[in-house]
Structures are given as C-alpha cells and as structure tokens.
Amino acid sequence: MLYFLRNEIMKRIIIPILLIISVVGCLVACKTRNSTNEIKKSFDTIFVNVRATLETDQVPGDTVMDAADDPAIWYNKENPSSSLVFGTDKKGGIMVFNLAGKLIKYHKTGLPNNIDIRRGFPIGNNRKADIAGFSNRASNTIEIYEIHADGDITSLLPEGHKPNFTGEVYGFCLFHNMKNSEYYAIINSKDGEIEVWKINGSSGIISLEFSRSFKTETQPEGMVADDINEILYVGEEDKGIWRFDLRSKSPDGPVLIIDGAIESNNALKDDIEGLAICYTGEGGYLVASSQGNNSYAIFKLTGDNSYIGSFRINDGKIDGTEDTDGIDLLNLRLNDTFPNGVFIAQDGKNTDENGKIQCQNFKFVNLNDIILNLPK
Ligand code: CA
Ligand code: CA
Ligand code: CA
Ligand code: CA
Ligand code: CA
Ligand code: CA
Ligand code: CA
Numbered sequence: 292m293l294y295f296l297r298n299e300i301m302k303r304i305i306i307p308i309l310l311i312i313s314v315v316g317c318l319v320a321c322k323t324r325n326s327t328n329e330i331k332k333s334f335d336t337i338f339v340n341v342r343a344t345l346e347t348d349q350v351p352g353d354t355v356m357d358a359a360d361d362p363a364i365w366y367n368k369e370n371p372s373s374s375l376v377f378g379t380d381k382k383g384g385i386m387v388f389n390l391a392g393k394l395i396k397y398h399k400t401g402l403p404n405n406i407d408i409r410r411g412f413p414i415g416n417n418r419k420a421d422i423a424g425f426s427n428r429a430s431n432t433i434e435i436y437e438i439h440a441d442g443d444i445t446s447l448l449p450e451g452h453k454p455n456f457t458g459e460v461y462g463f464c465l466f467h468n469m470k471n472s473e474y475y476a477i478i479n480s481k482d483g484e485i486e487v488w489k490i491n492g493s494s495g496i497i498s499l500e501f502s503r504s505f506k507t508e509t510q511p512e513g514m515v516a517d518d519i520n521e522i523l524y525v526g527e528e529d530k531g532i533w534r535f536d537l538r539s540k541s542p543d544g545p546v547l548i549i550d551g552a553i554e555s556n557n558a559l560k561d562d563i564e565g566l567a568i569c570y571t572g573e574g575g576y577l578v579a580s581s582q583g584n585n586s587y588a589i590f591k592l593t594g595d596n597s598y599i600g601s602f603r604i605n606d607g608k609i610d611g612t613e614d615t616d617g618i619d620l621l622n623l624r625l626n627d628t629f630p631n632g633v634f635i636a637q638d639g640k641n642t643d644e645n646g647k648i649q650c651q652n653f654k655f656v657n658l659n660d661i662i663l664n665l666p667k
Contacts, residue, residue: 614639
C-alpha cells in the first residue's frame with residue numbers, strides 16, 4: 292500500500308529545529324546576498340514509498356561488482372510499447388532492454404559511464420537521427436551514436452572526441468536547445484571540469500565544436516539539461532545541486548539550488564548522483580538520486596526549484612533500490628504497465644528473493660505510483 296510517511300513525532304521535534312536553522316540560514320543568506328550562490332534553507336521532507344514494477348536482467352558476468360550505472364529511455368514515437376531502455380555497464384558496454392526489462396542487445400562500446408538520448412538530430416540531406424551520447428572511459432572520449440528501433444546503434448563519431456580537460460571523463464548529458472534547435476554534448480571530469488560542446492552535423496559528418504566550460508569545486512557526476520529553459524543541472528556529489536545558465540547571451544551566475552551538506556536536510560544525502568527531468572503542464576520536475584539515504588528527491592523545474600517531496604523504492608516481491616547511481620524518467624504512455632510513463636533507477640545492491648546478492652540491474656517503476664502520491 293502506498294502512503295505518505297508523515298511521522299508526527301518527527302514533526303514535533305524536527306520543525307522547531309528547522310525553525311532555528313532557518314533563522315541561522317537567513318542570517319548567513321543576508322550576509323552573502325550579493326554572491327552568485329543562493330543556498331536553499333532547510334525544509335520538512337516527505338517520503339513516498341513505492342515498489343519496483345519490474346526489474347531488468349542483470350549485467351552480464353559471473354562476478355558481482357559495481358557495473359551498471361546510468362539508464363536512458365528511448366521513446367519510440369511510432370510504437371511507444373516498443374520503446375527501449377539503454378543502460379551503461381561501466382565494465383564493458385551498453386545494454387539495451389525492452390519494456391519488460393529483458394536484455395535484447397549488448398554493445399561492446401568501450402567503458403561507457405553516463406548515457407543520454409535526444410531525438411531528431413538533423414544530420415545532412417534532411418535526415419534526422421535519434422542520438423545516444425555517452426562518456427567513454429576506455430578512450431577518454433565523448434561518443435555519439437545513432438539509435439535504431441531494433442536496439443542497434445551505429446557510431447556517428449567513429450574516433451570519439453576528447454574534451455580539452457586532461458582529467459578522466461566521467462559524467463555526461465545531452466542538451467537540445469529548443470529555442471534554436473542546436474544540440475550539445477556536455478561532459479565532466481572528477482576534478483570538476485565541465486565542458487559544453489556543440490554537435491555539428493548539417494554536412495552529414497558529425498563534429499564537435501567547443502562552446503564553453505563550467506567548474507565545480509569537488510567531484511561532480513550526474514548532469515541533466517533542461518532543453519526548454521536552457522539550464523544545466525549538475526550534482527556535485529558531496530555538496531548539492533547546481534544550476535548553470537546555458538543561454539548564450541547574459542547568462543546568470545551558477546546557483547546552488549539545494550545544499551546537501553546541511554545536516555538537517557534529509558532530502559539530499561551525499562552522494563548526489565543521477566539527475567533526470569520531465570516536463571508537465573505545470574512546468575515539470577527535476578529528480579535527483581540521493582545515494583546517501585537510498586531515495587529520490589523531486590524539485591520543481593521552474594522558479595527557485597522548490598522541493599516537492601521524495602520517494603524510495605522499497606523491498607516487495609522485487610527488491611528495492613540501494614546506492615542508486617543513474618536514473619531516468621519519461622512521462623508518456625508506453626503500454627498498459629506504464630500508462631503514464633516510467634521511472635528507472637540503477638540498483639547498486641540487486642538481490643534475489645532470498646536476499647542473496649546478485650549482479651546489478653535496473654528497476655522500473657510505474658510513474659503513476661510516484662506522481663499520484665506526491666503532495667499537490
Ligand atoms: Ca555504484
Ligand atoms: Ca558518482
Ligand atoms: Ca561522498
Ligand atoms: Ca557514489
Ligand atoms: Ca555513476
Ligand atoms: Ca536492491
Ligand atoms: Ca532482484
């Protein structure tokens with residue numbers, strides 16, 4: 292059964308503490324009013340408990356290790372029930388799952404870490420390709436592949452592309468600027484270097500052109516771009532979530548939308564890992580994997596990214612999720628199992644029905660189970 296955990300004792304104890312912290316936070320905020328950073332004050336957290344609707348096949352291999360990392364959903368517009376889920380196996384390639392979680396393809400494409408997908412990239416001769424981009428730690432490159440409906444992928448950038456920074460490639464996302472139809476690949480390193488590369492393809496040959504760079508102080512990984520509002524969200528793993536302005540003209544300085552380092556903040560506990568976005572009539576949601584407390588925090592996509600609530604994927608017939616790295620979600624009808632879309636999370640500790648540890652996999656959750664139980 293799904294319900295909110297609104298523990299009255301917690302409220303009685305935590306609210307007064309939060310009030311004190313808010314006052315202190317206010318004083319700090321007033322002192323630093325003119326800085327580029329705004330730190331979100333503490334707030335009351337809400338946890339919705341859901342269960343996995345299904346789990347995927349495991350990462351291939353005989354040894355249990357940290358291997359699965361980041362999922363990305365490819366929406367099949369012509370036949371939504373044939374949509375696919377691409378998941379990285381950082382020990383060896385890209386896994387492709389159908390909506391039942393069955394592994395239908397495995398591509399040995401180096402050591403992919405984070406993956407992202409965009410539709411309709413124009414690639415010469417009026418042709419459009421749905422593309423998957425990922426960071427490849429075998430060659431320290433950005434990779435761009437074309438997605439085919441059967442789950443095959445073909446490289447559009449056969450040599451890959453090395454970023455300017457010298458650190459090892461780590462997090463990755465794509466950005467499709469809806470205002471001018473430009474596409475970008477965004478990559479980071481564990482040193483906090485973030486580079487934005489424009490993807491050119493009108494001639495039919497793909498090339499990457501350096502656009503700009505950003506920086507975080509400590510290790511980032513999870514990133515997601517808001518294609519409508521031209522914003523890049525970056526998870527600085529031990530710190531919080533940053534908002535970088537991707538507009539080319541008069542961009543605002545970076546904003547720390549939520550500080551995970553505040554002790555009383557239960558919505559984000561480090562590491563902050565995967566980030567995902569969906570758009571709704573009311574604006575949309577930003578979801579973050581809060582790895583330190585095995586939960587997912589949801590924020591508004593618009594305004595000051597206010598906190599909406601959190602959810603956990605608990606043990607049921609299928610085991611719940613722990614230590615989640617990458618996540619993705621899609622709020623479109625896929626089939627009868629996912630009538631309004633799906634949320635997908637990497638599971639760091641996949642177990643069988645007896646609690647025995649297995650190779651890692653991904654959990655799929657009916658998005659209705661999450662969205663319909665959040666506070667309005
Ligand atoms: Ca992991
Ligand atoms: Ca990480
Ligand atoms: Ca940490
Ligand atoms: Ca981690
Ligand atoms: Ca990761
Ligand atoms: Ca698990
Ligand atoms: Ca399992």
